[in-house]
Amino acid sequence: xxxxRTLAAAAALVLTAAPACAQAxxxxxxxxxxxxxxQLPEGARVHDVAPAPDGTIWYTAQxxxxxxxxxxxxxxxxxxxxxxxxxxxGVIQGPDGAAWITDSGLNAIVRFDPKSEKLTVWKLPEDAxxxxxxxxxxDGDGIHWFTGQNGIYGRxxxxxxxxxxxxxxxxxxxxxxxATPSGDVYYVSLAGSHLAKIDRKTGAAAIVEPPxxxxxxxxxWADSKGNLWVSEWNSGNLSRYTPATNTWTMWxxxxxxxxxxxxxxxxxxxxxxxxxxxxxxxxFDPRTQTWTKYPGSGEGANVRQILGAPGxxxxxxxxxxxIMVVRxxxxx
Amino acid sequence: MxxxxxxxTAAVAGPPSKPPSKGERAYQKCYSCHELGRGAGQxxxxxxxRIVGRRVAAERGFAYSPALRRFARRHPRWTLKLLDRYVANxxxxxxxxSMNFHGISDAAERRALVEYxxxxxxxxx
Numbered sequence: 001x002x003x004x005r006t007l008a009a010a011a012a013l014v015l016t017a018a019p020a021c022a023q024a025x026x027x028x029x030x031x032x033x034x035x036x037x038x039q040l041p042e043g044a045r046v047h048d049v050a051p052a053p054d055g056t057i058w059y060t061a062q063x064x065x066x067x068x069x070x071x072x073x074x075x076x077x078x079x080x081x082x083x084x085x086x087x088x089x090g091v092i093q094g095p096d097g098a099a100w101i102t103d104s105g106l107n108a109i110v111r112f113d114p115k116s117e118k119l120t121v122w123k124l125p126e127d128a129x130x131x132x133x134x135x136x137x138x139d140g141d142g143i144h145w146f147t148g149q150n151g152i153y154g155r156x157x158x159x160x161x162x163x164x165x166x167x168x169x170x171x172x173x174x175x176x177x178x179a180t181p182s183g184d185v186y187y188v189s190l191a192g193s194h195l196a197k198i199d200r201k202t203g204a205a206a207i208v209e210p211p212x213x214x215x216x217x218x219x220x221w222a223d224s225k226g227n228l229w230v231s232e233w234n235s236g237n238l239s240r241y242t243p244a245t246n247t248w249t250m251w252x253x254x255x256x257x258x259x260x261x262x263x264x265x266x267x268x269x270x271x272x273x274x275x276x277x278x279x280x281x282x283x284f285d286p287r288t289q290t291w292t293k294y295p296g297s298g299e300g301a302n303v304r305q306i307l308g309a310p311g312x313x314x315x316x317x318x319x320x321x322x323i324m325v326v327r328x329x330x331x332x
Numbered sequence: 333m334x335x336x337x338x339x340x341t342a343a344v345a346g347p348p349s350k351p352p353s354k355g356e357r358a359y360q361k362c363y364s365c366h367e368l369g370r371g372a373g374q375x376x377x378x379x380x381x382r383i384v385g386r387r388v389a390a391e392r393g394f395a396y397s398p399a400l401r402r403f404a405r406r407h408p409r410w411t412l413k414l415l416d417r418y419v420a421n422x423x424x425x426x427x428x429x430s431m432n433f434h435g436i437s438d439a440a441e442r443r444a445l446v447e448y449x450x451x452x453x454x455x456x457x
Contacts, residue, residue: 051403063434085433130360162444172364172375191364191374216372273378300428317365 001233033238036325037297044068044275046091046316048135049323051309052114053097059323060088061317067091067099067112072325082110090135090305095142097160102133108199109136109146109156109163115281122156124148128165135219135305139200140183147174147187153196155203159285166203170194170300176219176263180226188217188230195220195230195241210239211248219305223265231263231273238263238273253282254291264313265308266328272313274303281306297322355448358441361433368452377431384450386410399428415446 038045045063050067052058059068061079065086066079070226081090087105094100099112107130110224111120124131131148138144144156151172154165168174173191180186184199188204210217216234223229228241236258239250253260259276266272271284281303294301294315301321311329365377366390373379378391388404389396396404403426409413418425419442421435436442 130357130363131363132364150360151364190376193374216374237440304432 017162018132033292034330035294036072036327036329038070038072038323038325039079040068040070040077040321040323041079042321044079044321045318046321047088047318048092049307049314049316050091050093050099051312051314052093052305054114054207057314057323057325058091058093058099058112059237060091060203061266062089062318063088063106063314065105067101067110075140077111080112080119082106083121086110089133090146092136092138092307093225094138094144094158098143100136100138102136104131107131107133109144111158121161122155123162124165125163128152128154131165134174135187137179137185137187139179139185139198141200143200145177145185145187145198149173149175149190153177153187153198153205160200164203164266166205168192168196169205169207175217176221176231178221178228180222180228181224184226186222186228188220190216190218190233193234197230197243208241210241210250212237212239212250215239218261218330219263221263221265221271223269224267226271229263229265229271229285231260233259233261236260238271240286249283251284251289255280262303263290264308266308266313267310268328270328272306272308274306274315281296283313294324294326296320350453353444353448354441355444355446355451358436358445359448359452361436362445365431365433368449368451380449382450383410384415384446397426397430398427400430403429412446412450413448416442419445 043063044061047060047062049057057070061068066081069078085102088101088103090102092100101110103110108121108123126151131152132150134147134149136144136146147153151168152165153174156163170192173189174187175190188195194268195208198205212235216233217230218233219231221229230239236253237250239248241248253275255278255314257277260273261276262274264272274281279296279301281294298320300319301317303315304318308314315324315327354440366380367375368381378394387409388407389400420438422429422431
């Protein structure tokens with residue numbers, strides 16, 4: 001791994017992917033995949049990333065209270081300050097092409113318009129208390145749903161600004177949230193160890209219990225068929241829930257005492273999951289049951305979220321203040 | 333564009349009978365990962381029960397970071413002052429800590445939090 005660390009010290013380097021999944025039951029060599037590592041401002045503590053409409057990459061600079069904008073063509077970075085006390089956690093691209101930020105420091109949802117660069121802030125109601133806002137997703141009707149790790153989830157109608165807050169049935173823990181291709185929204189609870197489907201009309205959460213007790217469901221993402229993939233922090237499992245049959249399938253991550261943090265499913269239905277114990281991100285192909293390992297660019301890379309665009313996967317390394325971009329598309 | 337708000341249900345930690353103290357409000361920043369009970373739950377961090385005076389990195393069965401375990405060799409117990417420094421900037425005091433919390437810069441809020449934790453610890457003895 002030393003060559004990765006050495007090369008990653010400079011911004012925007014091109015590396016050939018180096019699968020090194022020695023303990024995996026099977027390995028695969030992505031002959032066409034390459035990685036690039038971009039250095040961010042020191043102390044940014046990048047948390048989440050999202051593709052922007054113009055080809056740049058948004059990221060939350062959690063420690064510096066800013067939305068970061070990385071141009072992967074040049075490696076240049078800009079920070080948009082989000083306000084006094086900001087500590088942004090999640091960022092996604094909304095259907096309106098804007099960045100939607102779950103800001104735990106401001107206890108607010110923040111919208112950044114990339115054209116006008118205007119910021120709009122929706123504070124949570126005072127009586128909701130401090131929510132420790134986490135992650136957001138848009139449903140099929142354009143409603144923004146979000147989680148707060150102190151035990152809430154909520155909805156915001158961007159057209160009217162109306163906001164509602166709901167309590168998670170198990171209390172603290174709501175973490176990752178994602179929409180399916182049909183527009184439904186699911187979230188997971190890290191402390192509650194459950195998956196939940198939100199009734200988009202009433203806001204009620206129907207809990208779906210994974211088979212592994214106390215597994216620590218951390219993040220969730222949907223594949224093209226509407227199956228939900230869950231990264232299990234405590235158990236070290238990657239699990240898949242199939243709503244059509246109400247069934248679960250689990251895979252233990254390779255390696256010693258894995259800690260599965262982030263999960264993302266790309267447009268090819270390859271499942272990406274970060275493992276803090278291995279200091280790596282794994283790409284899992286459910287069809288071939290093979291894992292491909294992408295080592296962190298440095299010690300303690302700690303990838304806390306994964307997202308991408310067709311042909312690209314973004315790995316924000318909170319521990320190194322870098323973003324690794326994996327290009328998965330075949331050239332030509 | 334002020335949000336119209338409808339609070340569907342009480343949000344965090346149950347409705348208190350009296351307004352929460354400044355320290356209790358500050359504790360909400362810790363709440364998602366740390367409880368005040370006996371621990372051994374599913375939370376990401378160790379319990380803060382009796383944290384003042386407790387040995388650093390000493391909750392049985394909790395997987396502390398190597399950084400905090402090293403720190404514990406130099407600072408064996410949590411004092412009010414040490415907790416204040418940690419809450420102010422965890423990464424600065426313990427580089428490499430796994431606690432993903434970037435600190436409370438307001439000294440009065442920190443003091444209220446540490447005093448609240450100290451009180452909560454005493455009441456749960």
